[in-house]
Amino acid sequence: MFEDDVSDATVSKAEYEEQLPALRVDLLNLQFDLRSADFPVLIVIDGADRPGCDEVLNLLGSWLDTRYLKAHGFGPPSDEERERPLFWRYWRVLPRRGRIASFVSGWNWNCIVERGRKNSSKKEFRARLKHNHMFERTLTADGALLIKLWLHLPKEELEERVRKADQGDADAWQILPEDREILDRYKSGLKIIGEMFEAAQQSTVPWHVINSSCDRHRNLEVGRILRDALSQALTEKRQPNTIAPAISNAPTDYLSTIDLSKELTRDDYSQAKDKLQYKLLRLSRRASASGLSTVMAFEGWDAAGKGGAIRRLTSAMQARHYRVVPISAPTEDEKSRHYLWRFWHRLPRAGNVLIFDRSWYGRVLVERVEGFAQEDEWRRAYEEINDFEEQLVTSGMILLKFWLHIDADEQLRRFRERETTSYKRYKIVHEDYRNREKWDAYVAAANEMISHTHKEGAPWHLISGTNKYSARIEILRIVCEALEKRLD
């Protein structure tokens, strides 16, 4: 068991006062250097010593420059948080590169408590651990320095503290009902924690376990661990995760299975459209009223008809309930965080529809083909995306992914047509033509993308865009069916 190996050293006041000043100067200087580094630092502070976690959080605030450090403690979620997937509350406060954020009672402690109270089954607990690890791996693979501190409190020490509180000892004012609960569940808790540690050892950043019985010992340990980690991250050339994740299945040539010859006349379209839009209007009102949210991602060739299809959807929805987000080059704020941040932090409140015109799949399409993302970056994106989408779906949102397909000749025809349109929205840029030169590379990337992310609950809908009418009707129908299925 891990608790047997934890040092129970104590530190005298004299020793503490001798060692602390130099440590603080080091930390402050490292934090200064970090400000111009290209990675963020996340410090996770958890453990059975709950008052100790808060003390360490405060300690960091007094040691470091608080202008570039943000402390987060997580209590019960707000209504805005409850309406989004579990990890939304963590994604929304992710630090920018060069900054430090500390977390108490975050994703790790939370899932220990849930399991300790038997609010989650063994299976659910393991699924949660997997999401935790995926979250941490997603950030660390992107360069984030993650430091996980576990403040261990031996059972006898906790017993002693609770006893003192019972006797009305003034020093024990910090003992809360939470601490008594930890004592009550101590033994079963150790097992749960042990499992978490073991899983972490295999798949993510391992914990630093610190004996929290002696405050001074704990503080110096925390300081040293931070100093060493920061100094190592800042001085050594950081090793990018160059090992591309193994991808098991060979990609299927999905795109060639799309029947591009589908036809629909204008009259049939018009009739079907009116019927489906009326249906969608009623369904989306019911979805809003019942708090059901939908997230859609539109991908496909330029000029395949994404914008037109989206407009046929939104014109049958209440404007206050939908949002269309066009994805192009990231802003400064977006560039200073993980690429998924711009999608996570936009997730809608309950009862709303969010439509991405191009999406997180840009990572494995345009960024891959144009070389904006390194090979290891786009390779690991598949599992990051799968985890993101799994969370959307698990939280109860509907997720719909569309690939709009046309062939290269049809695209050229449409580009030429656009050049003469009276709608400036269709202004054609030089880049559009240039992208055509990489058609085959995009085909390969799209096939690979679909192969790795076509999942139950998050399937791809491959739509022929040759005939715009049939494409729009198909998409309207898919959206209606998805809503109907969930509302009935």
Place this chain on the structure above:
Amino acid sequence: MFEDDVSDATVSKAEYEEQLPALRVDLLNLQFDLRSADFPVLIVIDGADRPGCDEVLNLLGSWLDTRYLKAHGFGPPSDEERERPLFWRYWRVLPRRGRIASFVSGWNWNCIVERGRKNSSKKEFRARLKHNHMFERTLTADGALLIKLWLHLPKEELEERVRKADQGDADAWQILPEDREILDRYKSGLKIIGEMFEAAQQSTVPWHVINSSCDRHRNLEVGRILRDALSQALTEKRQPNTIAPAISNAPTDYLSTIDLSKELTRDDYSQAKDKLQYKLLRLSRRASASGLSTVMAFEGWDAAGKGGAIRRLTSAMQARHYRVVPISAPTEDEKSRHYLWRFWHRLPRAGNVLIFDRSWYGRVLVERVEGFAQEDEWRRAYEEINDFEEQLVTSGMILLKFWLHIDADEQLRRFRERETTSYKRYKIVHEDYRNREKWDAYVAAANEMISHTHKEGAPWHLISGTNKYSARIEILRIVCEALEKRLD
């Protein structure tokens, strides 16, 4: 009365279909041009025709490119919104320059409803109108194009619609309890609305009143008003608001009243600090528990000791409850909105402390002196800031503003000292020395700032920074007193 002047024209289906297509092409092209313009567009849609407001909101979504248009409808506030000042929910969704946002049931309608239900007194209603106008003026003075559409529904028309709904007419499904309430309060409502219109005429953008009895007439009117307003804003060279607001009182020389000779020995400091920090610790815990928030702004000369004073405060607070935000050059996201946006959208949830190391006062200090803001911009900032602060205070937050003062010799001494410190945080940059050359201009700006923004409920605390010990103690004491006063 305004309703007598509203045209009751109707438009035939043929006429509608003849006129609409060209209007839509115009709108779409104007929206395209807007994307590279340097101002945002806010469309406010309100009026007695509630279903009509939603229809127009949807209509805009079908006419325009929804990727660059966001529709907002405001229902009951979320808990995160309730914990901030009234206008936070509007500030948080302000569009970037080049984008369009539409608002239904926003600040104007809301205050009509409050007054109609007699939830606000005549006096409160007028105070609200003042805030509304200040909000609108703040945005329009900054370049925003604000278009206010009032969908008027004559009483007989509303009666007819409600009657139809009572008879179970399928076309009247949109009639909600809200509409019946409007009918019940129609007469008193007209008076309230009239007062709002009159006030708007004098102090902000006037309303376009549109008769909503005939849908087609209404739609064309909306389209034309938007087209004309957009086209005018985009083609004419926009007139910056060059008329500097009259500033009534001549500035007082506040800075020279600060007694820079205050002394405090290290021992006295140490004793007083321990006592005050312990007090602050307990007070801030109580504040967190009771949901009382505090916002602090620190201004003053470089090297006056702002950072040190802030650290003496935060080390006596729970890290998870405070946040220190250093204000330097704005990010891209911040630059694309009104300068107050970066402060508004950061306002803390209930029970938290937000400390700005330099603040919104930069507008009338560094931006004024260095010429980053035009004269009319910094001149009107005084009343914008006063309105912002009044809202903070009215919402129940504690607002504390500190000016830390030292003289030019002391600053030079500290700059030289910093150059030899082991803390990199104090790295001195060339700019620091350069700013010293404008000392007198900064003195004048600071005196004028204090003169115009030293208000009851938002007073300035002028602190001598010559002796760092006395400055820190004074600030600790002021914070404790402010918390004590509110918690008792």
